[in-house]
Amino acid sequence: MNTANFEKVISVLEEMKTGGIIEKFAIGGAFAATLHNEPISTIDLDIFFLLKEKPDSVLLSLEKVHDFARHRGFSFDHEFINIHGWLVQFVEASHDDLWKEAIELADIMKIGEFDVPVIGCEHLIAMWLLAGRAKDYQKIAVFWEADILDLQRLAGILERFGLSEKWEKEKWRLTDEP
Amino acid sequence: MSHRPGRESVEDLERRKRISRSYLRSLPPLEKVKRLVQLQEQYYQLLAIREQNGGKPIPERWRKWRTARQEST
Numbered sequence: 001m002n003t004a005n006f007e008k009v010i011s012v013l014e015e016m017k018t019g020g021i022i023e024k025f026a027i028g029g030a031f032a033a034t035l036h037n038e039p040i041s042t043i044d045l046d047i048f049f050l051l052k053e054k055p056d057s058v059l060l061s062l063e064k065v066h067d068f069a070r071h072r073g074f075s076f077d078h079e080f081i082n083i084h085g086w087l088v089q090f091v092e093a094s095h096d097d098l099w100k101e102a103i104e105l106a107d108i109m110k111i112g113e114f115d116v117p118v119i120g121c122e123h124l125i126a127m128w129l130l131a132g133r134a135k136d137y138q139k140i141a142v143f144w145e146a147d148i149l150d151l152q153r154l155a156g157i158l159e160r161f162g163l164s165e166k167w168e169k170e171k172w173r174l175t176d177e178p
Numbered sequence: 179m180s181h182r183p184g185r186e187s188v189e190d191l192e193r194r195k196r197i198s199r200s201y202l203r204s205l206p207p208l209e210k211v212k213r214l215v216q217l218q219e220q221y222y223q224l225l226a227i228r229e230q231n232g233g234k235p236i237p238e239r240w241r242k243w244r245t246a247r248q249e250s251t
Contacts, residue, residue, distance in 0.1 A: 003211050003212050005250060034214050035211075037202075037203055038199055038203055038210070039202065039217050041214075041218060043239050043240060075249065082246040082250070085246055086246065110207070148203075
């Protein structure tokens with residue numbers, strides 16, 4: 001496995017976009033955290049995406065993506081599509097306003113030959129805060145310690161999505177102080 | 179006799195951790211992807227050794243990861 005395979009994955013995602021399978025996409029999750037900050041062990045590549053036409057149900061939302069995978073000969077199950085050795089998890093985002101905004105306002109990162117949309121640090125924080133699992137708080141803490149956040153931008157996102165109160169309640173986790 | 183690290187060695191460890199993290203943060207994205215791949219392989223090896231030694235089995239998601247990598251080579 002080398003980084004060329006990763007560039008092939010990006011190429012496939014671009015192909016899905018130009019082919020009208022998906023309208024927009026952005027890398028999220030621990031993989032986005034790796035790109036913004038430092039490598040974190042994760043098995044998959046989370047792709048948050050929007051379809052050209054809003055799906056009637058969450059189940060239907062992956063139908064076109066799976067058809068594409070089948071057509072291209074990529075193996076897949078209910079969780080992942082194996083694209084050139086990377087387990088890619090596609091997450092349709094149209095039913096969630098925070099996810100939608102995270103895609104719309106994604107950072108554009110130069111990765112090899114490609115300009116790749118990557119969900120911004122502050123939106124990642126909001127998404128992890130909302131998910132609220134132990135591993136999500138760990139990622140928030142790592143970002144906090146790295147001092148890479150635009151706090152004004154973060155405050156705006158938390159306010160817009162009703163997460164300010166949860167942030168105030170949970171931010172004690174970010175410090176060693178009792 | 180137990181040995182407790184002194185304040186200076188803890189500070190030194192923290193300093194080295196900061197330097198290491200700052201270095202990793204400064205790497206270009208493709209280099210970070212390369213490091214991630216190495217991290218995945220090392221982690222899988224740890225899980226495999228643990229299983230071989232009678233410990234917990236390799237989690238299903240990591241088995242899927244392994245299969246995906248093998249299929250691509």
